[in-house]
Amino acid sequence: MVLEQVIKHVAKNGAENGAKNGAKNGAKNAIKNGKPPARILKKADYEGNAGGYKGFGRFKADMAVVADQRNGLQKPQFRDQNGDLHYHQFNGEGRNSEFIHRDKKNGRKLARDKDAAQQTKPEVNKKKEFYKNRAQELDSEVHHIAPIKSLKFLFDGLSDADSYKLIEYFEKKGYFIGNDPRNGIGVNKEQHKQIHNVLYKENGLFPKNRKSLKDYSLSQRLDFADLIMNEIEQATSLINGLLYNRSDIHKSHVAAFDI
Secondary structure, eight states: OHHHHHHHHHHHHHHHHHHHHHHHHHHHHHHHTTSOOOOEEEGGGGOSBOOOSTTSOOBHHHHHHHHHHHTTOOOOEEEOTTSOEEEEEOOOTTSOOEEEEHHHHHHHHHHTOHHHHHTSOHHHHTTOOTTTTOOSSTTEEEEESSOTGGGHHHHTTOOHHHHHHHHHHHHHTTOOOTTOGGGEEEEEHHHHHHHHIIIIIISOOSOSOOOOOTTSOHHHHHHHHHHHHHHHHHHHHHHHHHHHSOOOOTTTTGGGOOO
């Protein structure tokens, strides 16, 4: 019970930390890239048609996007009354434009990735919720603790049924992979870069050049799965050290997320 409270505290602090640092780092990175940060506009002020634009009745949000791009800015994002960020997508002349929740759009794209889908239970992947714990700030991202590309060797050549069994092997031991939100942790861009540098460059975790196991049976792959679990433990400890200045929290924030 105490451990679960600690883990939930870590997850909560992670989201708050990402939100607090997101805006500051977003501005810094955007200026470095030559453009000021995107504006965040109140969604309610940009719903409906602008009217009178060459007879097309273009949406107000379309006009805001066009205006910002012409002024050399990034595309604006729109915050709703719940505080969530949205993109406004122009679907071509004669078709209605639409607001799309930023994280749902990103989640749909991720769910279509073949390797990510193979490493995720279908009932989880179809929810497209990997980004559900992402801070609603411009500079927020989500890091895959067990990287999709690094686990590809483990799933190569497996049938859908055996892939499911392998995912369950991880889960029965308390580990989550693929697009499961419990395999993600909310960070800002600068933190994300630091994590990649420390995990992959400095510590050599999750190499992407491991030999494919496509000729191995499911049972023959389990020792390799145990190796990945060990790397997840190491990665979690290092991430906790970077984000929270501590490395003694087992499996980070996993228990805080209810799928």
